[in-house]
Amino acid sequence: MLNSVQDAGRLGYRHLGVSTSGVMDRLALQCGNMLLNNPAEAACIEIQTFPFSVRFGSQTGFSVTGGHASITLDGKPVLPWFALCACQGDVLRIERPVAGARMYLCIAGGLDVPVVLASRSTQLRGGFGGWQGRPLQKGDELPLCNPYCVDEVGLVPPAQALALKAEGTDEKTVVLRVIPATDYMLFAGDSLKEFGAIGWQITAQSDRVGYRLKGGTLRMREPVELRSYGVVPGIIQVPPSGEPIIQMADANTAGGYPRIATVIEADLWRLAQARIGSFVRLQLCTHAQGLAAAENVQEYLKNARKNIELYRKSFSRRGAGQAGKQA
Amino acid sequence: MPAADMGAYGRGSMRADVAEVMPGVTNLMLIFSTPPECPDEVAADLRRAWDHLPEKHIKGRQFDIGVRYGGELGHDLASVALHTGLSPHEVIALHQAPVYTVCAVGSVPGFGYLHGLDPRLATPRKTTPSLKMLAGTVTIGGPQAGISALTGPNGWNSIGFTDLVMFDPTRQPPALFAVGDTLRFHAESIEL
Numbered sequence: 375m376l377n378s379v380q381d382a383g384r385l386g387y388r389h390l391g392v393s394t395s396g397v398m399d400r401l402a403l404q405c406g407n408m409l410l411n412n413p414a415e416a417a418c419i420e421i422q423t424f425p426f427s428v429r430f431g432s433q434t435g436f437s438v439t440g441g442h443a444s445i446t447l448d449g450k451p452v453l454p455w456f457a458l459c460a461c462q463g464d465v466l467r468i469e470r471p472v473a474g475a476r477m478y479l480c481i482a483g484g485l486d487v488p489v490v491l492a493s494r495s496t497q498l499r500g501g502f503g504g505w506q507g508r509p510l511q512k513g514d515e516l517p518l519c520n521p522y523c524v525d526e527v528g529l530v531p532p533a534q535a536l537a538l539k540a541e542g543t544d545e546k547t548v549v550l551r552v553i554p555a556t557d558y559m560l561f562a563g564d565s566l567k568e569f570g571a572i573g574w575q576i577t578a579q580s581d582r583v584g585y586r587l588k589g590g591t592l593r594m595r596e597p598v599e600l601r602s603y604g605v606v607p608g609i610i611q612v613p614p615s616g617e618p619i620i621q622m623a624d625a626n627t628a629g630g631y632p633r634i635a636t637v638i639e640a641d642l643w644r645l646a647q648a649r650i651g652s653f654v655r656l657q658l659c660t661h662a663q664g665l666a667a668a669e670n671v672q673e674y675l676k677n678a679r680k681n682i683e684l685y686r687k688s689f690s691r692r693g694a695g696q697a698g699k700q701a
Numbered sequence: 702m703p704a705a706d707m708g709a710y711g712r713g714s715m716r717a718d719v720a721e722v723m724p725g726v727t728n729l730m731l732i733f734s735t736p737p738e739c740p741d742e743v744a745a746d747l748r749r750a751w752d753h754l755p756e757k758h759i760k761g762r763q764f765d766i767g768v769r770y771g772g773e774l775g776h777d778l779a780s781v782a783l784h785t786g787l788s789p790h791e792v793i794a795l796h797q798a799p800v801y802t803v804c805a806v807g808s809v810p811g812f813g814y815l816h817g818l819d820p821r822l823a824t825p826r827k828t829t830p831s832l833k834m835l836a837g838t839v840t841i842g843g844p845q846a847g848i849s850a851l852t853g854p855n856g857w858n859s860i861g862f863t864d865l866v867m868f869d870p871t872r873q874p875p876a877l878f879a880v881g882d883t884l885r886f887h888a889e890s891i892e893l
Contacts, residue, residue, distance in 0.1 A: 387810075387875075388723045389722070389723045389724070389806065390810060390875060390876040391806055391807045391809050391810045391850070391876065392810045392875075491875065499851060499853065500810040500851060502870040503870070601727040601728065602807065602808065604723045604725055604728070604729075606730075626807075626809055627807045628807035639736075661736075661740055664736070668736065
């Protein structure tokens, strides 16, 4: 597990074998950038290793999104899913999340790392993009684009606003909606039943490339040999072991294991925040239900944006435009 | 290499919502900018396109690739010989004989799926992958030939090495190979 510079992903180079990379939790990045009035393509730090601390070299607005964690700025507690300002020299410390798995530090204006093949994301396998093409190390100094201060605004985290439960599962089980994939019907009938019925546990062999699940064994009706096909994040492959793998942001662009289903795009953020050792339930849904789920996410973002704008307006009317601490 | 010009499907006026077209070895993946309302319609569209688009004959570039066979960087040459029942020299001769065609680029940045390996050289992937195979390693994996594009874990059998750089993000285009390119291998050196 490592921390890296990521943005919304590297699009348009799949045909050269370049996977999208980008943040695992797109929604957290969208929220973090929205809180700061950043362009959608602004890059952040994806944090998977805790505790994480960073010293601000200049005064700037920032936000921390992703899961729920205890966070301090210069020793004083601050909230996730909130925009606020740091002074030059302030130290931000993020503890291991109590809910969720990944945190995102967005900076007003974004991180100023070079754009390589149309993105600032780190391509970890290819060793390019992001900060010197590698995970962050202690002592790295990341340049900022054009830092500015921001109003203190917050939003309701998606985990609350878009909560999803399935019948017969406990609070902690992460529910993911999946659409049957190309090879679905090649699986044995009892495997198809098992697939949607059991709680699958996320194993320790899970990272930005993919999540390996355990708890059952999925079998084909008869063995198949497939030619390599295109892979996108969310595809659930079943290798000969019978234990499914859900491909994620750093997955190879092509693969050859049979595909049983695909996690809908609107639920990928839930999986990105599911912790190793926790359980997921894979719930079959239709294409139309997948579209409706995406619509709900858009609605959530629209409302959040509206509330942030309303708050900013009322803030400036009250003559308190200079929010945040001043150096 | 004849194939229906499915790239035209994305570039053309058929659908404005196709953001990326990615040819696989025997398949095609489309990425949409927004999810289509009705996937069945897209499937029907695609079948029509496959039937009616003109064939595309790609005149790719030709590469003549010097290989240092065997030695430390091609140390599975012996096990390929053992598996195929051929001598190492026969393996090298059969590997150099055909003209290979790049039939897809993918998996990792710049990796070309090569068509044309002599079936007599087919050798299963290793049960224990090499942890750090160098980029440029000339390989055989099952019925396929390849050249590893990135340094990293790899389950294919290494039989040699070339200095070619398959992918460089600062180069234009970044990937050395494109679909339709043809390759020949020749021995620069042999170390048994």
